Amino acid sequence: MQTHDAKRVVITIEAVMQSRLTDALQTADVTGYSILPVLGGSGQSGPWSREGQVSRAGGMVQVICIVRPDKLDKLLDAAFAVVERYIGIVTVTDCQVLRAERF
Amino acid sequence: MQTHDAKRVVITIEAVMQSRLTDALQTADVTGYSILPVLGGSGQSGPWSREGQVSRAGGMVQVICIVRPDKLDKLLDAAFAVVERYIGIVTVTDCQVLRAERF
Amino acid sequence: MQTHDAKRVVITIEAVMQSRLTDALQTADVTGYSILPVLGGSGQSGPWSREGQVSRAGGMVQVICIVRPDKLDKLLDAAFAVVERYIGIVTVTDCQVLRAERF
Amino acid sequence: MGDVLSLAADNLLSPLILFFVLGVLAAFARSDLTIPEAAAKALSIYLLFAIGFKGGASVAAHGVDAGLILSLIAGGILSATIPFVAFGLLRIMTQLSTIDAAAVAGHYGSISIVTFVACTSALTGRGLDPEGYMVAVAAIMEAPAILSALWLVSRKAGGNQMDGNLWREILLNGSIVLLIGSFVIGAITGQDGLEKIASFIVSPFQGVLCLFLLDMGLVAGRGLRDSGKYLTPGVFAFGMLMPLVGSCFGLAAGMLLGLSTGGVALFMTLCASASYIAVPAAMRVALPEANPSIYLTLSLGITFPFNLTLGIPAYIAIASQVTGG
Amino acid sequence: MGDVLSLAADNLLSPLILFFVLGVLAAFARSDLTIPEAAAKALSIYLLFAIGFKGGASVAAHGVDAGLILSLIAGGILSATIPFVAFGLLRIMTQLSTIDAAAVAGHYGSISIVTFVACTSALTGRGLDPEGYMVAVAAIMEAPAILSALWLVSRKAGGNQMDGNLWREILLNGSIVLLIGSFVIGAITGQDGLEKIASFIVSPFQGVLCLFLLDMGLVAGRGLRDSGKYLTPGVFAFGMLMPLVGSCFGLAAGMLLGLSTGGVALFMTLCASASYIAVPAAMRVALPEANPSIYLTLSLGITFPFNLTLGIPAYIAIASQVTGG
Amino acid sequence: MGDVLSLAADNLLSPLILFFVLGVLAAFARSDLTIPEAAAKALSIYLLFAIGFKGGASVAAHGVDAGLILSLIAGGILSATIPFVAFGLLRIMTQLSTIDAAAVAGHYGSISIVTFVACTSALTGRGLDPEGYMVAVAAIMEAPAILSALWLVSRKAGGNQMDGNLWREILLNGSIVLLIGSFVIGAITGQDGLEKIASFIVSPFQGVLCLFLLDMGLVAGRGLRDSGKYLTPGVFAFGMLMPLVGSCFGLAAGMLLGLSTGGVALFMTLCASASYIAVPAAMRVALPEANPSIYLTLSLGITFPFNLTLGIPAYIAIASQVTGG
């Protein structure tokens, strides 16, 4: 099966920042992303969990973007501008995609 | 620690297609997969969100399969046959696994 | 944008073992991880689903750790000690991260 | 006409409608007010459970008669027929492609259970209790329209979208199974069963419905906000004309069947309402090329609020007039 | 015997049982009807909260007596003992490995709170109110069986499966904490407290229970569908014989303690029922080699419906006979 | 004083407090008892819906008077003012950085709706029904404190943390929209509307509140367990002194406005309570450098239980004394 090179960018970010991040992605011409829930975790500021929470503060989401390699830098610049002052982890992995015409 | 080469295939697909995809995987001898929820996202057809939704239409899931490299092609063929006419993104990443005997 | 090499370790493990795994990670000096829900899946022991479930038995979670390459072995040893007797899949992928100073 | 307007004014200030409006406004204002998916599904399970059970218990109380069987048959036929009318209207009024038009048409043959419930409570409030078995008619009407929609496409575009799996999914759709299942259990256990669980399914019902309508307002508002662009004038007009056309079929059927005033009004409402749960899911599988933004926005964003606010009072007024009830 | 059958027939047509059956049928037919995980958990939290509180309030009303303490002790002993009986039976009747047999045995020493509730409402419906403190007995019986199961394995297979964490997890299991906590709060606040929240925990209780049984039917049906292959004739027979054997222990204990008719029937039911929440989670941690499909399918797919349909009426009939109640 | 203590003792043994305590204990003991996120959100939506609607219906019943407008203005001013007092106290009593102190201060200007409800039910239990419009005052007080906190930071640290998005998020926060929306709907539909949904929002209210307090206990206990280290003696003392200071402002305002005894006690409670839903979310966006463990632990782990147990009885006693009610 024919596949194409692409980059898989995973941005783990606070739920309160989600719409700011996706707005920034939109502005950087990244219109494709999927959002996954994060149940809990731990980092420099200790452990947390969504269980029983009512407030959006203190929860995180994962925003996953599959992009063509040449769009990566613009995406990372946009993402970095949002996560800079905030908690947030950005990882980039090489991947292969089917149907590159969809990106 | 001893690790083994494997492929990590992530198929983001509409929730209504989930059972069709897993049936196709089963038929292609891929019996191991995990399914993750997707909260929302955006693509060529605009943004969507699971919040407040009652219908399964309009939601997506992520189906993740870890497979031995030699099983990849069969998996991709099976996945492609299902996603072809539908919304769906298939990415493949190289990875290392512990305990390859389990695959 | 400047990025740094890192390893993305994804451990899919039974929900009942989650706290044991994160305790083991903590002991192995891995203090950063995020936990994602898993809705269902299939493996050697057949299909399962969280839908309608009340018990934690029979559900899984994904624990994702981004670590510096030199910390990988310690992490894998710690994870292996926990998953050894249990159901669990450990994959390692190479990735690039922004802001390596946070790890 | 004055009567319809006063009924409609009354209706517009009921908590049900106002909570729907609150949801739409909150979505337009981009408030972060949301109902979690699991909670929305739980609300909808509660409603189907309660509606089905109460319908069944009422059948147990009033007995099965020929009207039941004939109404079921009429419901099935109407659900299968109305999509053709809708398709014709869409071809005249809009520029939608065959596939999009067929998908939309399927929604209008099927029904919206919340519209059904809103009509039932308006009727009960006026002492016009409908036949209990109308719940079963509602359940029957969910599916046939889907087949008509698929037939419309296959006739024009060729190809067969149906497989065995899809058949099962349509007929054993969760909401159909729960509605019919609860109806049957209500019919078996009758008033005894109803008494046992009345303080769960009867007394809090209106309040739960308010919350559910808030959620529907949020979802509809989000849809209108993001997909309002698909609502060309023709499409928009269809969304308000079609329920009126559908209701005429319901009126005719209800009169032929000799239903009570409440029953006729409810039959009109069923024919006028459009699905937004079962049919969209089936359409995604069978007609993935159809644009979901069009059918969802039309059904949930235009026709649902139209029926809720103006339609139901009109159907009740007409049914009262015609049956002399 | 005729009495049991008529009781059973009555019981079989109650909404509770019928909703369980609906769930099983929907799962077998592969309907996509499901209750979201969060909603199912919320239902179970509601039930534990209500059961515990009502039990505590009833103890506050009737006062603590020696029966309470003795019943708790008896419950603990029975929970620890019954697994040995179950293990023996499994060795005779089935080919299960030591580890699988021990894991199954642990489930039968522990209890199912929904079976408990179903029995309580059957009793209340017949005017045979059981002692309020039976709730506390139920809570006490959750855990000891787990230790017996582990002891059975360590004796045969060597090795020690317990660590401090597991102890804490078993004893501070969410369902035990909520049940005992609500019981204590109910006992402290008494009738005053109960009055404040009665319209939340008393009146809607039966209805919520119906929904929960629907969910249990869905889960049990899915289990039977996917794992029915593990049900060899021996295993299947065990799932129906063991509750009867267990109930005899409960009968003996209830008579020795001098409980009321309702109390005896309830003790029989507790001994007859098998866990499907707390014990499976503990077994996954302590005995990962045991096959969960076997113990879950047996407990939820065979013994639970057996007790619900035939067991409870039988236990009530026997208890009535024996106590002359 | 003796009066306060007896009120407090009464209060301490109410189901509400006891379920909160159960949650805290379960979290400390690391029990796996948890309420799913979706269920907790559903509970909070129910509470806001019911509180708002009942407040609006009560305004409809008693009519709008000048007191309503003046109370709203007073509430807005107090919410904006109290953070400055809190900030001053924090500078004196603790070593917190400017940013952390400002973030904490913002929480104390805003309000906790559950504390509000707990006070309302204590008042109703004593026949001291407060003015219905206090719900609107509570809603108004949610947001201004946030602006004061941001102003405190920008004055000291320079830079502007506000953007248009944040404004919208603060003012159209889900809980504010639902509370005000339900209030308005309650006011429009009045007693008629209330009667329709009373068995959903009135009768089960106390029971739902118990479950919600259990959840808050679990979350607060987890916070204290994991972040107790941030509670230096000064911070800890602030968490109990600040509500008393805030309540004095509420007392003064309530007296000036000429509110009823219940109204004064409720105004004191609003000023004494600290936010743990809306403000933390705004602070994460506007002041990401502030440590959430500090403000959440203080607000939910110290001040909330302080008000629930000792504060509310004290405020009621003082209000009764001062108004001679």
Ligand SMILES: Nc1ncnc2c1ncn2[C@@H]1O[C@H](COP(=O)(O)O)[C@@H](O)[C@H]1O
């Ligand atoms: N190395 C990591 N790998 C995966 N997730 C992480 C990592 N570090 C931080 N996180 C996530 O980001 C959150 C905030 O991190 P921190 O700011 O370090 O407390 C954590 O609670 C985790 O959910």
Ligand SMILES: Nc1ncnc2c1ncn2[C@@H]1O[C@H](COP(=O)(O)O)[C@@H](O)[C@H]1O
């Ligand atoms: N490039 C992408 N990266 C991640 N997810 C995507 C991407 N493109 C599409 N998706 C997901 O697939 C859904 C449908 O995409 P589309 O068909 O382009 O509207 C989107 O709403 C996203 O959830």
Ligand SMILES: Nc1ncnc2c1ncn2[C@@H]1O[C@H](COP(=O)(O)O)[C@@H](O)[C@H]1O
């Ligand atoms: N190859 C795989 N890829 C992804 N997930 C898997 C794979 N194998 C197993 N799993 C997950 O692990 C669970 C237990 O696997 P097993 O022990 O093989 O039954 C499955 O139900 C899946 O959720």
Ligand code: NA
């Ligand atoms: Na229709």
Ligand code: NA
């Ligand atoms: Na038992």
Ligand code: NA
């Ligand atoms: Na305050």
